Amino acid sequence: PMWNSPLSRLEHLRNKGYVDWTDGKARTLRILHQKPKGVSVIGELKGGELVEADAEEVEKIDFAPLMKKSSVFALRVMSNDLVDDFIVEGDMLILRSVTGEEEIEDGELVAARIDGRANSTV
Structure with a gap:
């Protein structure tokens, strides 16, 4: 028309x-x-098997508030060195910069630059 x-x-x-x-x-x-914004949670993994969610009850996770922070950045994984942490080659990690150890919780996976060298550690 x-x-x-x-x-x-x-x-x-x-x-x-x-x-x-x-x-x-x-x-x-x-x-x-x-429509709700965000990434659809389409199911769960239990014991290595996918349990799909009911199509009408799909949950959405909105990452927009996180992405507005200037301290957020991404790194592409280029090896399988972190496979024990379920991070494999081709994954994209979304990270945030921190200024000191007090912002890091026990058990968190960290990509750290120490004395100018980049390292990753748990």
Whole structure:
């Protein structure tokens, strides 16, 4: 269809159920039925077997707040040296910079630069 005005486009979206507003009031436009943002959790691994989640009850994990921090960066794994930690070649690690040991919890996997040399340790 030919669109004559922005209002006709909005009315079309309203008729389809995507948006709504209060007639006669300014700034009441709202988006309806927005899909949840994030990464879908499609199931669980138990004993090496995949247990798929019910398609209608898929959980979403939103990483957007984490990604807004300037201290977050990624490293690509180029070997299988960390296979015991279930990290294999081709994986992408999302990491955050810390300023001192007090920010590191026992048992956390750490990629560390010590005296200018990069090392990874547990």
